Amino acid sequence: MVHHTVTSGTANTVNICERGYDGLPGPLCHGVIAKDGTVHLVGYGRANHAGRGDGDVLSAVIAERTLPSANEADTDGNTHFYGFECENLGDGRDPWPAAQLDAIERAAAALCRAHGWSAASVIGHREWQPGKIDPEGFTMGWLRDRVAARLKSKPTDGGSGGGSAGSSGSTYVVKSGDTLSGIGKRFGVSWERIAQANKITAPYVIKPGQLLTIPGKTSGGMYAPPPFPDGLAPGRSSPSAKGLQQALKDTGWLDPSVPLADTYGPQTQQAVAGFNRKHNLFTTGRPDDPAIGRRGWGLLHRLAYGY
Incomplete structure (x- = not known):
């Protein structure tokens, strides 16, 4: 069962989950998943995280079938569920870093592997107890899809950064x-x-x-932009302008809502002109140059993807 904590600061969050508070003794979960992807194990056995929830939901989890809506609180969940409290304010605005989401996925998948469960055994607090909203900021269906995909492959070492490829990929x-x-x-x-x-x-x-x-981080060397597509120019559709448009989107020069298209159209031209002005790249000598040159192509891709 996945929760958000409505707290900030990892040390503070871990301390609360270990010790509890007035009226609810700790541990308040089995693990705290911090913003940086670190999983702090704080409890074992019964932990006070789930509270009373819907027994029909528990039956569905055990059978690993589609969950019904939680509409009653007639069953103690603390004796049945592992609980992971995830550091987040739960206001819909506090971000979920990629490393943290990856750690949530990995922790859930690890338990499923250990018990021979499928991703259907992963639920959110809001799916268990009426009136709860956690975790807020992502859907449990999305998380279950990620866990299911991970369970189809062999376990990998996530490394210290969480969610990163190791040297061997x-x-x-x-x-x-x-x-x-x-x-x-x-x-x-x-x-x-x-x-x-x-x-x-x-x-x-x-x-x-x-x-x-x-590919692993150490298997390549310095980033090299993809080859410049000879013939790429305003008004043309061959070669395709999609690679240019994606790089413009990923650097913030082209609105993400603009659909990718083969044609090097007006919106792409306007984005390239802005990029050229910013970096003093004027292939034709015009201050509103809409053409991407080889130098601009390389710079654009290094800014977008040159880690």
Whole structure:
């Protein structure tokens, strides 16, 4: 069972979860998952985290089937669930760092592996007890999808940073909404190296369920931008402008809502013109130059993905 703490500061959070407070003795969970992805083990056996919840939900978890809505509090959950308190204010604005989300996923998957459970055994406090909202900031369906994907692959060493590829690399199952650049940021590896490792070429499309090889951090050396697509120019659709548009999005020059398209259209031209002005890159000598040159292409990609 996953919770948010409504606290800030890891030391303070761990102390509260270990000791409890007036009216509710500790431990208040089995593990505290900090912002940096560290999992602090603070309890064993029964822990006061779940409280009373819906017995129909418990039956569904045991059977690993779809959860009903929690509409009563007739069953003690503390004797049945492991509890992870995750450091977050729970206001919908406090961010969930990638390292923390990765640690939540790994901790849940580790318990599922140990007991032979599926991801259906992972639930949120709000799914157990009527009136609870935690965890706020991500959906449990999204987390269960991540745990399910992890359980399909062999366990990997997450390293001290959480969610990063080790020197020998790892694998990742693509989720809905993923992009190569987003996956690269999560693992600390350039998207171009991921594309090369998986023989993915322009327009660099990936699909949910696709298994990617994530190259290790030490297997490449300095970041090298992808080759400049000869012929890329305003008004043209071949070669495709999608790679340029994605890099513009990932550096904040092109609005994320703009759909990727082969055509080097007006919105792409406007974004490139702004980028050129910012970095004094004027291929044609015009101050509003909409053309991306080789130098600009390299700089744009290093700014976006050159970790």
